[in-house]
Amino acid sequence: MADEVILLNYWPSPFGMRLKIVLAEKGIKHEYREEDLSNKSPLLLQMNPVHKKIPVLIHNGKPVCESLIAVQYIDEVWNDKSPFLPSDPYQKAQARFWADYIDKKIYEVAGNLWTKKGEVQETAKKEFIEALKLLEQELGDKNFFGGDKLGFVDVAFIPLYNWFRGYEAFGKISVDKECPKFFAWANRCMEIESVSKSLPDQDQIHDLIVQIKKKAGLE
Amino acid sequence: MADEVILLNYWPSPFGMRLKIVLAEKGIKHEYREEDLSNKSPLLLQMNPVHKKIPVLIHNGKPVCESLIAVQYIDEVWNDKSPFLPSDPYQKAQARFWADYIDKKIYEVAGNLWTKKGEVQETAKKEFIEALKLLEQELGDKNFFGGDKLGFVDVAFIPLYNWFRGYEAFGKISVDKECPKFFAWANRCMEIESVSKSLPDQDQIHDLIVQIKKKAGLE
Numbered sequence: 001m002a003d004e005v006i007l008l009n010y011w012p013s014p015f016g017m018r019l020k021i022v023l024a025e026k027g028i029k030h031e032y033r034e035e036d037l038s039n040k041s042p043l044l045l046q047m048n049p050v051h052k053k054i055p056v057l058i059h060n061g062k063p064v065c066e067s068l069i070a071v072q073y074i075d076e077v078w079n080d081k082s083p084f085l086p087s088d089p090y091q092k093a094q095a096r097f098w099a100d101y102i103d104k105k106i107y108e109v110a111g112n113l114w115t116k117k118g119e120v121q122e123t124a125k126k127e128f129i130e131a132l133k134l135l136e137q138e139l140g141d142k143n144f145f146g147g148d149k150l151g152f153v154d155v156a157f158i159p160l161y162n163w164f165r166g167y168e169a170f171g172k173i174s175v176d177k178e179c180p181k182f183f184a185w186a187n188r189c190m191e192i193e194s195v196s197k198s199l200p201d202q203d204q205i206h207d208l209i210v211q212i213k214k215k216a217g218l219e
Numbered sequence: 220m221a222d223e224v225i226l227l228n229y230w231p232s233p234f235g236m237r238l239k240i241v242l243a244e245k246g247i248k249h250e251y252r253e254e255d256l257s258n259k260s261p262l263l264l265q266m267n268p269v270h271k272k273i274p275v276l277i278h279n280g281k282p283v284c285e286s287l288i289a290v291q292y293i294d295e296v297w298n299d300k301s302p303f304l305p306s307d308p309y310q311k312a313q314a315r316f317w318a319d320y321i322d323k324k325i326y327e328v329a330g331n332l333w334t335k336k337g338e339v340q341e342t343a344k345k346e347f348i349e350a351l352k353l354l355e356q357e358l359g360d361k362n363f364f365g366g367d368k369l370g371f372v373d374v375a376f377i378p379l380y381n382w383f384r385g386y387e388a389f390g391k392i393s394v395d396k397e398c399p400k401f402f403a404w405a406n407r408c409m410e411i412e413s414v415s416k417s418l419p420d421q422d423q424i425h426d427l428i429v430q431i432k433k434k435a436g437l438e
Contacts, residue, residue, distance in 0.1 A: 050320060050353065062309060076308040089295040090281060095371045096288045101269060134269065 014159035020198035113171030222251035239417035288400035332390030
């Protein structure tokens with residue numbers, strides 16, 4: 001039986017971009033379905049009744065929710081090409097630790113950069129730069145977190161990069177001056193076709209942020 | 220070389236209890252070191268410089284942080300006995316999903332049960348019972364989330380059980396009436412020696428909650 005793979009997603013989601021990269025890198029044929037989050041499809045509500053969130057990977061009718069869990073699932077099922085997690089248990093634990101850090105710390109702080117003002121925004125700026133510097137340190141002299149090739153942590157982290165123009169504009173930070181190693185890494189990632197084709201344009205995200213802020217009265 | 224395994228922990232931590240259960244179940248010899256969280260040891264700060272939190276598993280000098288990641292690490296390294304994660308990728312993804320749900324939802328809501336008052340507490344009560352019911356549904360007719368034996372989700376969830384007397388007393392809920400299947404499951408878990416020996420007494424946790432509330436002026 002041929003595998004039937006469907007990705008339920010909403011284009012600006014950095015979590016959905018992770019799955020797009022991994023599916024592209026492994027060459028897994030799939031159907032992409034864009035969701036309208038203000039009017040979620042019956043399929044989305046049926047496939048992710050707990051969180052009711054995108055992205056959802058549906059493999060032969062069965063859902064896998066939560067992006068990092070879905071990346072691991074894809075890596076385990078389609079294990080003949082482009083492994084994202086190392087096989088060594090310790091290296092694997094380290095990769096999981098940093099991906100978890102990105103989810104817990106970076107994404108949380110990043111939201112405060114452009115939705116908050118005053119002291120909360122100032123704290124977010126400081127914490128955001130600190131977190132990026134910590135990740136720069138973890139990257140060290142490697143080309144990618146995965147070594148010579150894209151790994152689990154790269155896939156977890158790079159989708160955020162396309163939100164940066166927005167962060168810089170509305171969070172009033174300039175990441176490139178503070179974290180040059182981060183930018184060099186991001187550029188290396190963006191040279192990989194599976195990444196560049198899976199990420200929307202920075203300007204599109206910037207415009208979306210403008211719209212969201214307007215709608216929420218955050219200007 | 221014999222494995223050197225050290226567990227840095229603080230006794231009431233449900234996250235630390237997860238590691239105690241898994242180490243006990245697999246019969247892994249280790250040294251237990253109790254941390255004073257008001258005066259963290261240099262070893263803890265060195266081994267978990269990012270979060271500075273317990274529990275930390277130190278295996279031959281190398282740290283693994285974040286309890287669910289450490290449980291997976293132990294399961295992968297000591298893979299000859301008592302596997303906690305299923306080998307099937309889909310079952311594994313499902314186990315990871317529910318353990319993640321427990322971390323994201325149950326632990327967050329549980330805190331509000333005994334630290335908050337009024338509307339926030341009422342919402343927490345409702346959400347807590349709803350979340351338990353959802354987990355009861357996932358358990359279904361199985362003895363354990365892992366099937367006939369303790370699995371990843373059981374290990375993630377059961378440490379919370381010993382906080383229940385405190386939740387019931389201060390959150391003014393009675394879980395046993397609302398979620399009888401949850402209680403039957405918890406009792407089955409507590410009959411397993413690796414679990415009962417790894418969890419502190421419910422009264423000890425209750426007394427700790429009393430102390431914390433007093434100290435924080437939450438009475």
